[in-house]
Amino acid sequence: MQPLQSMAPVTPRGFRDVLFEEAREREAVERAMSAVFALWGYDPVETPVVEEAATLQIGIPGEIERSAFRLFDLDGSLLALRPELTVPIARLTASRLAGMPGPHRVRYATEVFREQASLRGQARQFTQVGVEFIGARGPAADTEVLLLLIEALSAAGLESFTVGLGTAEVLRALLDRAGGTDEWRQAMIAAAQDRNLVEIDRLSAREDLHPDLAFAFRELPNIRGGREALERCQALALACECRDSVCSVAETWRTLEALGHGDRIQVDFGIMRSLDYYTGLQIEAYAPGLGLPLAGGGRYDRLLSAFGDPAPAAGFALGLERVMIALAEQGRTPRLESLDAVLGGRMPAEVFAAAARLRGAGWRVRLATGRTGTALVREADDFSALEALVVEGDTIRRVDRHGEAAIPLGDPVPEPPRLTWAAKGGDAR
């Protein structure tokens, strides 16, 4: 037989394996956040890893669409790995959920892919955990989405974070009042998205622009905070005769403040994610000391009409990797024990039967059939098990540090040691 050709065992640039400890921690955090969404009645959906490239082109403007990971299949169709979930879920809603009674509340936790230039140290695969609330509009719907984000971040274990709440509507209203060439309008939108205050300043110097509007364009990206920020924006909007554009965000903020989230939520008119995509609410979440947002999202009432099924919608996606980094920085990574015991014994049938009894009582057990004594203790150490157990006949015994089988575990099998610790006030997880 021909020997297999050998090669260096590497992953492609920007992709990586996730192993044991990290994988357990990611799983725990993802489940904690998904559990919050489930409690709010959000149902899970799964979409294909690949979409028609044309589907993404319709849905996502600019940067994300450009960074999609593309491939050709054997039929010559241009496909793309999903760079996010909002557009695939909009496609799914417009096709599979058409005609079903809404509104729809869906959640997901899955991998997305983005092409990245080399030597920028950026991952090409990461995990997004998020929700979409489709078929509802208005401040109540916006508030629900923001509450989900706050609760998910708290459930993940983060102690310190802020959620930024913005709107696309004020800028849109100002642009409508400002008139001007299409070119000027596009340049202003681009500058607002790039947060290029120097360019906004330059564009606001347009000669025929009303001074109130020029002032508003310059001020808007710098308005953030609580009630006083809202009042400043309302004053600007009033002077520019577009007061209505602030109403929705003001009401959302007031509700959240009344619910006691005033210190978590920051109104921020500088958040401008993409004006083609978002209509109204814009969301970002931040952790102190972390230079990139933990989450992003907003309201995109026009997206579903691109798929022929107009409906208002809002949602957000959390970056699981960024949440894990923020947790690590705040010393809040979940503490997890993976294993309660290793179970040895000479007779396989006895070991399997005893393991079934242990699992039934909630023990996480790793089998070490054929091992006893010090070999069993070593295995327990190697896999950080809390106990080494051995079965003889139908008696399960604890094995001490010297490999001696000692006290019987008892019948029925007691709860695993972690539960006992939790009862004593230790870490339940």
Place this chain on the structure above:
Amino acid sequence: MIARRNSGERLLRMALPKGSLYAESVALLERAGYDTTGLADPGRQLTLRAGDMEFIIGKPTDIPVYVAYGAVDVAIAGKDTLVESALDVVEMADLRFGACRFVVAEPEDAERSVAEIYRHLGVIRVATKYPRVTEQHFARRGLQVELVKLSGNIELAPLIGLADQVVDITATGRTLKENHLRIVDDVLESTARFVANPVSLKTNSDRVTGLASALAAAAATD
């Protein structure tokens, strides 16, 4: 990638570019009323504390990376390096110093005009240290170019037959002239900018915007 910093840190971290923008950056900070003790002559030190700020002295082209990935909160950087890096930073104020411009230049005594080369060969060869700026410029002009990225002495490229034109930065035009190159087109004007990490602007809003307006005011009264 994302910079990992201790979230309990109370210092505002600011990067300053080594080289031609450095002295004026320090002078501007001082005029704006910030403590710049030790900055004027940092020796070989790359990080330095003064007042409630921590200063990082970095290579100009690396500064957008520090800011975008959140390793520093704010920085002073040339518009040229910002455009070339194409990274996500908030450009908060034009500090007006360090003016220079990107230009297209070609040999004064070029035997064949670039237009003629383009007509016959359909492509212009361009050498530059700034491939992204160059690519955008020629794309706007609708000209097809072959770009070659060099690390320095760009003015040499036409002399040794490597390129028909160069895109380079010039403050006075002297280096170009000494190498018998003439400016044929303007690409971009550059000055020093005050930039911030997008999230630092949200989480450390008062100090970042305070610094931006103090520097902008000091730059305006110069």
